[in-house]
Structures are given as structure tokens and as C-alpha cells.
Amino acid sequence: MKIQVFSGQAPGLATLFGSEMWERFSYYGMRALLVLYMVDHLLEPARMERALGLAALKNALESVSGPLGPQPFASQIYGLYTGLVYLTPILGGFVADRWLGRTRTIALGAGLMVAGHFMMAYEPFFLIALSLIAFGCGAFKPNISTQVGELYARDDPRRDRAYSIFYVGINIGAFLAPLVCGTLGETVGWHYGFASAGVGMAIGLATYLSGLSRLPPAPPPLKVRPTPTERRQFRRAFLGILVLFLPSALFWAAFEQQGNTIALWAAQHTDRGVGLFGWRAEIPVTWFQAFNPLMIFLFTPPLVAFWGNLARKGREPSTMRKLSVGCLGVSLSYGVMAVAAWMSDGGKASWLWLLAYFIVLTLSELHFSPITLSLVSHLAPAGSRSALMGAWFSSMFLGNLLAGLIGSFWTSLSGASFFLLVSSLGVGAAIIVEVARFPLRGVLR
Secondary structure (H helix, E strand, O other), X not given: OHXXXXXXXOOHHHHHXXXXXXXXXXXXXXXHHHHHXXXXXXXOHHHHHHOOOHHHHHHHHHHHHOOOOHHHHHHHHHHXXXXXXXHOHHHHHHHHHHHHOHHHHHHXXXXXXXXXXXXXXXXXXXXXHHHHHHHHHHXXXXXXXXXXXXXXXXXXXXXXXXXXXXXXXXXXXXXXXXXXHHHHHHHHOHHHHHHHHHHHHHHHHHHHHXXXXXXXXXXXXXXXXXOHHHHHHHHHHHHHHHHHHHHHHHHHHHHHHHHOHHHHHHHHOEEOEEEEOOEEEEOXXXXXXXXXXXXHHHHXXXXXXXXXXXXXXXXXXXXXXXXHHHHHHHHHHHHHHHHHHHHHOOOOEEHXXXXXXXXXXXXXXXXXXXXXXXXXXXXXXXXXXXXHHHHHHHHHHHHHHHXXXXXXXXXXXXXXXXXXXXXXXXXXXXXXXXXXXXXOOOOOO
């Protein structure tokens, strides 16, 4: 596998691949359980009182949105938490670029996440644990993503494909997480699921530290004023990020429903029965969270090969065209769910509808997420790469906040109406990307 996957790539890619794989195992393992844990367990009145600060958070949110039942409250916590995960990279990138350097910042972030995941096993520390994981993610994620780009020269054509391979590592971890953490959480106990996520993050930290010799030396923390050329590069990169900020937020607001309302759809409105030769079983709810990452590493090799073949013929789609295809794809995936809700008419829909949804969603993600990481790494000057990567992740912060807000309408709208609302976000994002292509031809590829 190593020869096939990493052939022709920089040696350090395998180290970053493995480190990110285990980090994503921890993150998605906890995320697979989070909404179900809150709705079915933590937000019962007696337990909620034991969680430090949770009642105060509920009162603060209700002062803005009005009374919140368990599901809307859980949705808003989910949105705040996942949003914070993508806001803190601004701080993590700044710390790495100006003070600690990338390697020490990544190690610090991994340590915070290990502590946070283990603290999730204790109800009183729920909000503290979420905060540690979010800030740890902020230190880890932009810097390890930036290090992938630093394995290659600025004009190296392998960069896009390296990020796609790196993205496979992300999704191997995300695939295994619901199967391990989700199964433990659903069948043995919630806290066992959360603790297993902590074990995965500890393995990720060990993987990174053991492979440091394979990584090129990162630029030292920036101690001097940037040159005029670096300032021009920074403005060019920031302009590209700014223009794509809103479509990225809309894309992720739709995409992140899979860990929120799609999990509730799987639990409440899906016939999860699978039968063969008289044998019948039910697919655990959390296992549906493994569909997307499984398809990522099934679809990535043929898609990368397809793009490579088109590139040899001079016909590979531009970065901007890939992004607009990704936005339309996420819209279509929720169109599939709207049809499923309409046809089930209040009953339970076949799990095959979720399979179709995840196929379309995955293809849209492959046209959007790894491509944007490659784009930011390409545009940013060396001394500001982590900070600009953090700025880019902040678009996902806005997207996740929107995801939580939109998810709070789940109980007040019909299934078909809700999914059509989410679908419209992807259409809006695609329109903005297409409009932006023309004035930014000189900035974005």
C-alpha cells in the first residue's frame, strides 16, 4: 500500500498522513457521538445541572433565540463547538508563525486534544473538554496542513495530488472512528467511546514526534518585518481567501449537517434493517458516519488518476471550476434527501437513500475541501502560511455556526422542506464561485 499511495511523493508525506489520520480518528469519533449523547443523555435536567456552565450557556442562548428544547439546544452546542474548531486555527497559525514554530505548536495542540478527549468521559467537565479539543485542533490543524505544502517547491505539480492523498489519511481516521468510538459509545457506554478517541489522539502525537526527521525544517518564527514582495503575496492570498470565504461557509453549513441532523434522520426516520438469506440486523446509527470517509478513500485514487489523465491532455478543470462542481454536488446530495423525505411521507425511509446521499456528498467534498487546502498553501507566502491557513479555516467556523443554527429548525420543518433549505445553500455557493472566476483570474487558478 505504501508504494502505491506514496510513490513519487515526498518522504515526509507518510508521517503527516499518519498523524492526521489519528487526529481525525479522535475528532470524528467524538463527533459521531456528540449530538446523540447530548439528546439522549446529557441534556436530561438532572444531568445537565452537573455539567459546569451548561445551564448558564442554555440561558445565554435562550436570551437570543427563545426557549430551546433538547434537540435545538444540542444543535446549537454542536454548531458552536465545531465552529470554534475552525475559528481557533487563526490563533494557532499566528502562534506558529510568530512564536513557537510549527512543530512545537502541533505538539502542543495534540497534547491539548488528548487531555480534552479523556475529560469528555466525565460529565462535569463537558464544556471544558470541548474547549480543550477546539483549541488543540486550532493549534494542530492549520500547521500540519501547511507542512504538507512545505514538502514541495512552490511550482511542484505534485502538490494538488499530495493534498488529495493527505485527505485520504484524514478520512481513514474518520472512517474507523464511528466503527470503534461509536460502537463503544452506543453499546458499552458513552464515556468509553470518548476515552477511545483520546487513545487515538495519543497515537497521533506519538506518530508525529517519531517522524520529525522526515520533515523539512520549517521556516523559523517570523521576527522581522515582511519584505515588499511578501506583503504583495500576502495581499494576493488574502484577497483570494476573502472572495471564497462566503461560498466556503455556505458549503460547510450544508456539509456539516451529516454529524447533526443527518445523524438524527438515521436514528429516527431510517429503516436500518439489512437482511440476507434469512439473516437480519440493524446498522448502528453511528456507523452511517463512516460512509463518507469510506467513500473518500475509495473514490480518491480514481479521481486523482482521472485528473492526472486530463492534465496530460491539457484538459484538467481549473481550481475554481472544481470548487463550483463541489458546491453543486453538495446541493444535489440534499436534494436526494428531500426526495427520500417526500417519498417516505412521515414513515421510515430505506437506508439506501443515505447511501446515495453520501455518494454524492463525498464526490462534492473531493472537488472542494482538498482543493482549497492546496490553493491556500500555493498562494500564501512562507512566513504567513499557517496564519492564512487559519484564516481560511475560519470560513468553516462561520459555516459550522450556520449549520448549528439551521439544524435548530429540524423539529419545526418537514423533512423535505428542511433538506431543500440546506440544498439551496450549495446553489448559492456555486453561483458566487462562478461569478468570482472572472475578476480573479490573475489571483486564483
